[in-house]
Every structure is written in C-alpha cells, then in structure tokens.
Amino acid sequence: MGMIGRWLLFLWIAGWIVAAFLWAPLVPVLGETTRVLYFHIPAAWVTVVALAWSMGHSILYLRSRRMEHDHQAAAAAEIGILFCVVATISGSLWAKAMWGSYWNWDPRETSIFFVLLVYAAYLALRSAIEEEERRARLSAVYSAIAFVSVPFLIFVVPRIYFSLHPDPIINPRGKLDMDPRIRIVFFAMLVGFTALFFWLQSLRVRVARLEHRLDQA
C-alpha cells in the first residue's frame, strides 16, 4: 500500500467515525452505547480474520516449508491479539454500561477470553523455541490444533449456553435488520478495519522478512 493508499485508509476510517457520531441514529434500547457497534464488531471480525489467516498460513507452512508462510502466521497472530484486546475491552466497557458489570463470564465473554488465551499460548510457544525451522514447524502444528478448538469456543459454546449478548436486540429475526444508516456506517467500518489489518500485516511481514535476511547473513 503506497502513500496514497495509507491516506485514503486514514480518511476513510476518520470520516466514518465522524459519521458514526453525527449521522447514524441510535438504537432505542442501546442508546448512546449503540456506537460501540462500529468498533467492537469490526475488531472482533478482524480477530477472526487474523486467526484464520494465521492458521491458514500455518497449514500452508506444514505443506510447503517456506518461511514466508511462517512470517505470515506469526504476524497475523500478533496483530490478531491486538484486535482481540480491542474487542475485549470495548465489549467489556459496553457490558459495564448495559449489564452493570465489566465481566461476568457471559458465553461471549468466555469465548473471546479463550481466543485471547489461544493467541497468548501461541506466542509464548514461539518465544520458547530458539531454532527458526523448529519454531516454525512446532508453532504451525500448535496453530493447527488450536484451529480445532476455536470453532468449539466461538460457535458451539455460546449456542449451548444462555447468552445476554445482543444479537437479539439489534437483530431480532436473525437477519440484518438495522436502520440503513447504521448498516452503511457499520459495513464501512468493517471494510476499513479489514483494510487496516491487511496494511499492518504487510508491514509486520516485511519486518519479519528483513529480520530473517539479517539472521541468514
């Protein structure tokens, strides 16, 4: 992404943040907290994208043994944990406003905490292995196993146990049923966050590549 791309991304996100405050209406029950929607859900979405990206590249690494895939997997995990923290904190603040407590192990809170643990364990594992090829191989194996547990956490657990998470409030009939202005800002932010992720990812991968080349020299 060149200079122009970066400025476009900046203006895009900044512009839609302004629109979120001045243009989009509020949802009756949620009130002022409606706006967390434009930050919390895109951050959670990017977390899932980053995790999938990391795990996809881990599996590609196991098949091809090219270090490039390891750089991609590690970078996506690092950026994913950042967005996961953003989603957790914004969700927790929202929970304080709506449910009256920052944290009470609602299934959604539980599953995002699990995802944080998965990322943290992945990075802890990486830091415990010196040799580059072995680190890439073992962390790819771990990443692939973690990929088995994530669907259980994100999708199965909240559906078996009762949750207060407000898909029912914003989205009562199980389809996208929001005010059109809310929907436009929401999807625009989703696009912006996704682009932000891929930009950060490309920067992190370039750094990893340079570090790799330094090690080789």
Place this chain on the structure above:
Amino acid sequence: MPSNGSSSGAAVWAILRKECRSEWRTRYGLNAALLFAVTTLTGVSFAMGRLTDRTDMLAALLWVVLLFATLASLSHAFVREVEGHTLTMLRLVASPTAIALGKLLFNIVFLAVIEIVTVPLFLTLMGAPPPRWGAFLGLLGLGSLALACASTLVGAVISQTRGRGALFAGVSIPLLLPVLAAAVSGMRSQWAGGPIAAEARLLAAYSVALLAASLLLYDHLWED
C-alpha cells in the same frame, strides 16, 4: 521413514506395552502424579469442607482436580523420551503416528489409574451425594478421553522446547478449557437430575476432532 516403521495395530500395542513397562519399572511418573492429585484434593477438601448440598461446586471442583492432575503429569510421556535421549531410537523403530497413538493410549490408561484413586477419594472426602453412575462414569470417561487427546499432542510439541514444565500448562489450557466447560456443566446436570446428552455429544465430538487433527499432524512433529 524407514520401511520397518509401521503404524499398524501391532506397533501401537508394542509402544503401549513399552510405556507401561518402563513406567512400572520406576513408577516415578505415577507416584508423582498420584501424590499431586491427592495433594490437590486435600487442598480443595481442606479449604472447602464437606459440600453435600452444593453439587454445582462439587462438579466444578472435581474437574479442577482432574485438570490439575492432567497438567501435572501428561506431558511426561514425551518429555521422558527427550530427557532420556531415547526419542531417536524410538523413531527408528516406529512411525510417528504409531508412537503418538501408543502414547495416547498410555496416557488414557494413566489418567484412568489416577481417577480410580482420586475420584472415590473425592466423593468420600467432599461428602458427595451418590451420583447417577451411568451418567457420571460416561462423562468422566468422555472428559478424560478429551483431556488425554489434547494433552498428548501438546506434550509432543512441548517436549521439544525450553522451559517445558511451565509452558505445558499455559499452552494446553486453551485446548482444555472447552473440555472443562462441557464436563463441568454435564456433571452439574448429572447431580441435578437433568439431561447430559448435549455435553456428552460435545465432549465426544471434541475428542474425535482432536484425534483426527492429531493423526494428520503427528507426521510433522519431528523432522530434524
């Protein structure tokens, strides 16, 4: 792999017998794990007293004790090979999958032995009301299977890193927490007289998914 490497039932069986025999010779791992489980149990029991009318707490504490026992002992099967410098030899005579399945079976047996001692002791010390035995043992079995599947695979990864002991707990826990959540919820329901089918199915599905992923991944574990 050399051609004599085989993942057939015979090789798996041979690994299991070898594991049991070498464990039986020293009983170091078993003694340590049993002592650890009983110590945890004593700590829990001492801190909480008898909980006859709080079956929801009993369910949680039982699985916490079993989780601790798992974290304390199940990386042992692979770590022992690395520390004894016997892994290379083992890999010459069997395929990675056979080694892994053999060690998984061994870990299941190992966990069962720990539970045979710990669980009756737990029920007695905590003053638990009599469980519904079918549901209780079924959940215990499925939960232990899932614990063993996850921790065997993580044990194989962790045995090749520095600072294994501390890392094992941290790295296994994301894989073990779904087991813990489902098993505790099932146990509660069991004591409360409710249905356990959803939890049992979740545990079984998780074990199968982990086992399938392991079979695909074991080939990639060792290559240097």
